[in-house]
Amino acid sequence: MMNYFPDEVLEHVFDFVTSHRDRNAVSLVCKLWYRVERFSRQRVFIGNCYAISPERLIDRFPGVKALTLKGKPHFADFNLVPQDWGGYVQPWIEALARSRIGLEELRLKRMVVSDESLDVLSRSFTNFKSLVLVSCEGFTTDGLEAIAANCRFLRELDLQENEIEEKKNLWLGCFPDSCTSLVSLNFACLKEINLVALERLVARNPNLKSLKLNRAVPLEALQRILMRAPQLVDLGTGSFVLDRDSDDSETYRKLRGTILKCRSIRNLSGFLEVAPRCLPAIYPICLNLTYLNLSYAAGIHGSELIKLIRLCGKLQRLWILDYIGDKGLEIVASTCKDLQELRVFPSDPFGAGHAAVTETGLVAISSGCPKLNSLLYFCQQMTNAALIAVAKNCPNFIRFRLCILDPTKPDPVTMQPLDEGFGAIVQSSKRLRRLSLSGLLTDRVFLYIGMYAEQLEMLSIAFAGESDKGMLYVLNGCKKLRKLEIRDSPFGDMALLRDVGKYETMRSLWMSSCDVTLGGCKTLAKQMPRLNVEIINENDQMEFAHEDSQKVEKMYLYRTLVGPRKDAPEFVWTLV
Amino acid sequence: MSPPLLGVGEEEDQSNVTLLASPASNDSLCRNSSELKERNYMGLSDCSSVDSSGVSMVSDVNKSSLNLKATELRLGLPGCQSPERDPERRVLSSAQLDEKPLFPLHPLNDGQYPSSQKTVGSGSKRGFSDAMDGFTKEKYLAKSEVAPMLSPRPSSNLGLKTGSVLENLGTQPDNAKEVAPSKTVQERPRAANEPRPNHNGSANGNSSAPATKAQVVGWPPIRSFRKNSLASTSKNNDEVEGKAVPGALFVKVSMDGAPYLRKVDLKNYSKYQELSSALEKMFSCFTIGQYGSHGTLGREMLSESKLKDLLHGSEYVLTYEDKDGDWMLVGDVPWEMFIETCKRMRIMKSSDAIGLAPRAVEKCRNRN
Numbered sequence: 013m014m015n016y017f018p019d020e021v022l023e024h025v026f027d028f029v030t031s032h033r034d035r036n037a038v039s040l041v042c043k044l045w046y047r048v049e050r051f052s053r054q055r056v057f058i059g060n061c062y063a064i065s066p067e068r069l070i071d072r073f074p075g076v077k078a079l080t081l082k083g084k085p086h087f088a089d090f091n092l093v094p095q096d097w098g099g100y101v102q103p104w105i106e107a108l109a110r111s112r113i114g115l116e117e118l119r120l121k122r123m124v125v126s127d128e129s130l131d132v133l134s135r136s137f138t139n140f141k142s143l144v145l146v147s148c149e150g151f152t153t154d155g156l157e158a159i160a161a162n163c164r165f166l167r168e169l170d171l172q173e174n175e176i177e178e179k180k181n182l183w184l185g186c187f188p189d190s191c192t193s194l195v196s197l198n199f200a201c202l203k204e205i206n207l208v209a210l211e212r213l214v215a216r217n218p219n220l221k222s223l224k225l226n227r228a229v230p231l232e233a234l235q236r237i238l239m240r241a242p243q244l245v246d247l248g249t250g251s252f253v254l255d256r257d258s259d260d261s262e263t264y265r266k267l268r269g270t271i272l273k274c275r276s277i278r279n280l281s282g283f284l285e286v287a288p289r290c291l292p293a294i295y296p297i298c299l300n301l302t303y304l305n306l307s308y309a310a311g312i313h314g315s316e317l318i319k320l321i322r323l324c325g326k327l328q329r330l331w332i333l334d335y336i337g338d339k340g341l342e343i344v345a346s347t348c349k350d351l352q353e354l355r356v357f358p359s360d361p362f363g364a365g366h367a368a369v370t371e372t373g374l375v376a377i378s379s380g381c382p383k384l385n386s387l388l389y390f391c392q393q394m395t396n397a398a399l400i401a402v403a404k405n406c407p408n409f410i411r412f413r414l415c416i417l418d419p420t421k422p423d424p425v426t427m428q429p430l431d432e433g434f435g436a437i438v439q440s441s442k443r444l445r446r447l448s449l450s451g452l453l454t455d456r457v458f459l460y461i462g463m464y465a466e467q468l469e470m471l472s473i474a475f476a477g478e479s480d481k482g483m484l485y486v487l488n489g490c491k492k493l494r495k496l497e498i499r500d501s502p503f504g505d506m507a508l509l510r511d512v513g514k515y516e517t518m519r520s521l522w523m524s525s526c527d528v529t530l531g532g533c534k535t536l537a538k539q540m541p542r543l544n545v546e547i548i549n550e551n552d553q554m555e556f557a558h559e560d561s562q563k564v565e566k567m568y569l570y571r572t573l574v575g576p577r578k579d580a581p582e583f584v585w586t587l588v
Numbered sequence: 589m590s591p592p593l594l595g596v597g598e599e600e601d602q603s604n605v606t607l608l609a610s611p612a613s614n615d616s617l618c619r620n621s622s623e624l625k626e627r628n629y630m631g632l633s634d635c636s637s638v639d640s641s642g643v644s645m646v647s648d649v650n651k652s653s654l655n656l657k658a659t660e661l662r663l664g665l666p667g668c669q670s671p672e673r674d675p676e677r678r679v680l681s682s683a684q685l686d687e688k689p690l691f692p693l694h695p696l697n698d699g700q701y702p703s704s705q706k707t708v709g710s711g712s713k714r715g716f717s718d719a720m721d722g723f724t725k726e727k728y729l730a731k732s733e734v735a736p737m738l739s740p741r742p743s744s745n746l747g748l749k750t751g752s753v754l755e756n757l758g759t760q761p762d763n764a765k766e767v768a769p770s771k772t773v774q775e776r777p778r779a780a781n782e783p784r785p786n787h788n789g790s791a792n793g794n795s796s797a798p799a800t801k802a803q804v805v806g807w808p809p810i811r812s813f814r815k816n817s818l819a820s821t822s823k824n825n826d827e828v829e830g831k832a833v834p835g836a837l838f839v840k841v842s843m844d845g846a847p848y849l850r851k852v853d854l855k856n857y858s859k860y861q862e863l864s865s866a867l868e869k870m871f872s873c874f875t876i877g878q879y880g881s882h883g884t885l886g887r888e889m890l891s892e893s894k895l896k897d898l899l900h901g902s903e904y905v906l907t908y909e910d911k912d913g914d915w916m917l918v919g920d921v922p923w924e925m926f927i928e929t930c931k932r933m934r935i936m937k938s939s940d941a942i943g944l945a946p947r948a949v950e951k952c953r954n955r956n
Binding site for chain 2: 415448
């Protein structure tokens with residue numbers, strides 16, 4: 013029936029299909045649908061920038077307006093991938109510019125962005141509206157100057173946790189006076205800022221909804237900014253400290269008054285520096301908050317933290333440091349009944365930290381917050397009993413990431429591995445898509461994962477398992493697996509080579525400090541020409557380590573349609 | 589859950605047994621050892637040139653520490669030290685298995701014991717958890733002179749979140765126990781000083797916090813951005829309260845002619861000598877050791893001629909870019925000032941660096 017409709021009608025129908033996966037599925041129905049879909053596609057997501065080339069992207073989707081690109085493997089976040097591995101955005105921007113694509117939005121994650129790239133970007137796309145950079149590096153404030161100065165219709169500049177070299181403090185002043193279209197601005201990851209330019213910018217951008225400041229913005233400036241922008245929905249404070257010497261009461265009073273007017277704030281973050289006695293100023297907005305991120309607020313703990321939490325009855329997402337302790341989590345559990353996402357970060361990753369959380373806190377959360385579906389939990393210890401209880405209380409996990417600070421710690425009560433606990437989680441949460449394991453784990457946990465985690469897409473394994481069987485259980489059982497990353501686990505060639513076709517159904521596989529050998533990797537590469545099998549070898553051992561029996565320190569493989577990449581550095585060896 | 593319990597359990601038992609008796613396991617151990625690409629759990633899987641220095645140091649290590657070398661994971665050339673590993677390893681494991689009091693708080697039957705402990709035979713990695721399990725118990729520590737994971741390697745503080753392993757060894761399980769850490773720390777310095785004379789004492793002296801660090805590369809899995817941020821945040825907050833500052837301070841290190849950059853965590857070092865040694869190992873082909881001691885001279889200023897002298901001696905020098913954007917020689921300001929102002933480092937040819945000397949001296953003068 014659909015074939016009798018003109019293309020325009022098909023296109024109109026497809027407009028309602030927005031998710032990438034659904035559109036991908038649409039494009040596979042028949043040639044007609046493929047054609048209509050590709051010309052009407054505006055938003056493209058590329059999970060691995062080396063899986064395809066910019067030319068092919070442009071060829072297939074000439075109408076692309078919004079592009080998401082991801083570069084380095086996830087473990088690059090934890091320093092497991094050396095500098096200069098790759099992930100450069102330059103060729104993409106150049107190609108898009110050359111082809112006169114009407115790019116409006118660019119979102120990059122773990123990529124290397126140069127000032128030149130930003131400059132070309134800013135000058136090549138007249139309607140460019142949104143730039144979001146997450147965990148990127150390679151650029152300086154010079155690049156930001158170009159964006160500010162040249163993107164006349166910029167709505168969003170969101171810099172999340174990037175490594176930016178700060179040269180001159182001028183970039184914010186480069187926004188022309190005619191720039192009044194800003195909706196979202198986040199520069200929390202910078203150390204400096206031009207305060208005068210900031211206040212002026214906020215004053216002339218009445219549509220600003222999301223503003224995340226850095227620690228160079230003092231409380232007095234925050235008050236003035238909030239006066240200009242009471243319409244904010246999303247606020248990241250900078251420094252929340254009043255000088256002891258200054259006229260505290262006056263500033264504080266003004267701040268309180270100003271904040272009372274900010275009735276729209278739903279998301280609150282920042283507090284990179286904080287004097288707890290100033291916190292009561294924000295109490296009035298706490299009851300409206302749905303997202304609270306205190307994971308950088310090392311200055312808020314103890315009773316101040318609890319007082320704050322008690323006011324946030326509508327929270328759906330909470331990011332916090334483990335200062336909160338088990339007792340604090342009990343209070344979260346009794347206060348935040350709508351909680352869906354919880355992230356507890358370690359305040360002191362390397363120390364003893366008695367301010368840490370344990371299984372007790374997690375169980376409390378699970379019994380108080382049954383809507384919990386996303387968890388990231390760094391803790392001292394975990395028990396099987398606790399995990400089983402959590403699994404019973406919360407059967408809706410989509411993301412479950414547990415990080416016990418001692419990576420091979422067993423259940424401290426029974427001294428058993430945590431296989432049963434994690435098994436309970438995967439069995440009860442049928443919609444689980446992402447899982448990270450830790451603690452003492454045998455092959456059995458992987459058996460459970462293979463059996464029950466049918467929707468699992470991403471799995472992170474560290475210091476776990478006992479034999480190839482573990483990895484095989486996962487590869488065989490998890491049909492929807494897309495990303496598998498493994499470190500320091502005894503999985504070798506047997507597991508790697510058992511089902512080589514599997515890897516073409518996945519985005520990528522990372523294995524470091526495992527038992528796979530060079531020979532195994534070579535065999536895999538030979539059998540699967542549409543995989544790039546990269547050996548990352550930073551050691552001088554490269555020179556005499558060409559023996560096939562040699563274990564490979566780091567291997568990263570990914571499916572690709574464009575063969576070995578040409579920008580690989582010396583220490584990356586792509587096997588063919 | 590009733591998946592095939594027996595299957596998994598059986599294998600574990602078997603591999604435990606083979607550890608002690610079966611010739612097949614001996615072969616596998618030998619084979620593993622000979623092809624062993626030793627890995628250092630405590631952090632330095634990407635440290636290359638550490639190997640050579642590590643090997644020579646290990647040979648100096650006394651016998652008691654070698655016992656535990658068997659369980660440790662180190663970087664090393666394939667075939668190095670491997671002959672020694674087998675007897676040690678087997679000795680150790682049988683010792684371990686005999687030591688029921690390894691888990692003194694919880695009675696264990698034989699069947700359970702192997703399952704909660706990874707076997708050594710299945711790969712060098714198991715040794716890590718063997719060591720870790722051992723470390724949760726003070727008794728074990730008391731019996732051993734030197735803790736496992738006292739790898740020669742950790743001296744190369746690649747700054748990838750690895751402090752001196754000597755500080756770190758297996759104490760993260762001790763986090764849960766209040767008593768253990770202090771004891772561990774006491775034993776650690778003694779043990780540490782035995783095998784390795786250089787900079788280990790200082791590394792231990794560095795830990796003002798009572799608990800020692802547990803540092804494996806990339807663990808815990810937190811973005812370095814967050815770690816760095818937490819470090820500077822707590823520093824600001826704690827300046828008033830006077831607490832010890834946790835966290836990390838990563839800076840990039842590039843070297844002229846090297847194909848890639850490295851990052852080091854400046855918090856891992858307490859003086860220039862340590863940093864110098866670490867970088868020396870990381871980028872093995874230069875020597876910067878000579879001037880490392882200058883930083884500890886405190887207020888004493890470097891003279892121009894002194895700087896020139898040391899530059900003269902080596903092929904490369906270590907320089908850094910400070911907050912003002914100036915490139916300076918590493919070592920000319922007191923260590924604390926250096927940490928606060930260093931944005932990144934560069935190892936450059938000494939011929940390029942000569943011009944830095946006068947400026948460096950002047951800066952020091954200006955700052956002081």
